[in-house]
Amino acid sequence: MSLPAAVPRQLTxxxxxxxxxxxxxxxxxxxxxTALALIDRWPDxxxxxxxxxGPEGAGKSHLAAIWAKAAGGRVIASRAxxxxxxxxALSTGALVIEDAGTGDLDEAALFHLLNLAVEQKAYVxxxxxxxxxxxxxxxxxxxxxxxxxxxxxxxxPDDALLAAVMVKLFADRQLAVDDLLIDFLVHRIERxxxxxxxxxxxxxxxxxxxxxxxxRALAAEIFRGPDP
Numbered sequence: 001m002s003l004p005a006a007v008p009r010q011l012t013x014x015x016x017x018x019x020x021x022x023x024x025x026x027x028x029x030x031x032x033x034t035a036l037a038l039i040d041r042w043p044d045x046x047x048x049x050x051x052x053x054g055p056e057g058a059g060k061s062h063l064a065a066i067w068a069k070a071a072g073g074r075v076i077a078s079r080a081x082x083x084x085x086x087x088x089a090l091s092t093g094a095l096v097i098e099d100a101g102t103g104d105l106d107e108a109a110l111f112h113l114l115n116l117a118v119e120q121k122a123y124v125x126x127x128x129x130x131x132x133x134x135x136x137x138x139x140x141x142x143x144x145x146x147x148x149x150x151x152x153x154x155x156x157p158d159d160a161l162l163a164a165v166m167v168k169l170f171a172d173r174q175l176a177v178d179d180l181l182i183d184f185l186v187h188r189i190e191r192x193x194x195x196x197x198x199x200x201x202x203x204x205x206x207x208x209x210x211x212x213x214x215x216r217a218l219a220a221e222i223f224r225g226p227d228p
Contacts, residue, residue, distance in 0.1 A: 021065035029161030049124040054154025057194030060127040101128040101135035111142040169200040188223040
């Protein structure tokens with residue numbers, strides 16, 4: 001590999017990259033169309049508080065960012081909720097609570113927040129990897145409230161969506177790749193967006209380290225395995 005081909009890659013490393021959370025960059029597939037429809041039809045929701053559930057990397061944060069922008073909402077990590085923060089969290093009338101159900105939660109503060117949201121007629125979108133029924137909640141009133149929430153689920157991507165996700169992930173890193181590489185990866189990695197993110201990051205890192213192009217040949221060396 002010649003040195004000139006490696007120079008743009010070094011510039012890309014210096015400048016970094018940004019994963020876009022714009023509405024136009026959300027990739028629609030069979031596993032997420034119901035969730036996207038919910039976001040797009042706000043404020044016509046089945047309830048003012050809704051739980052959005054799906055595996056890591058499935059697009060929950062992207063959907064939450066789309067909704068927060070449309071609703072003028074704030075975004076807060078579930079672990080950051082405490083009693084003093086509740087009024088400010090709801091100050092715009094719309095709130096995203098990210099990554100709930102991990103166990104690192106002030107249950108009394110969350111219960112107070114949900115009650116205040118009802119009083120103020122605020123909208124709340126809660127994202128989580130597991131449905132509320134699976135969360136380790138000790139406060140009975142909070143458990144009951146969470147179990148009653150409308151639930152929208154993001155499913156793992158099919159082959160077409162996983163391929164589109166990887167094309168976008170490479171493009172976010174200013175990398176143009178061909179169909180041979182994408183098809184190879186789709187059949188080598190776990191069927192999840194998180195796995196796609198990891199594969200793209202590893203390929204980019206190795207290409208920079210070895211000063212080689214990101215292509216199927218490099219992927220075959222990293223992700224060894226029998227042909228599908």
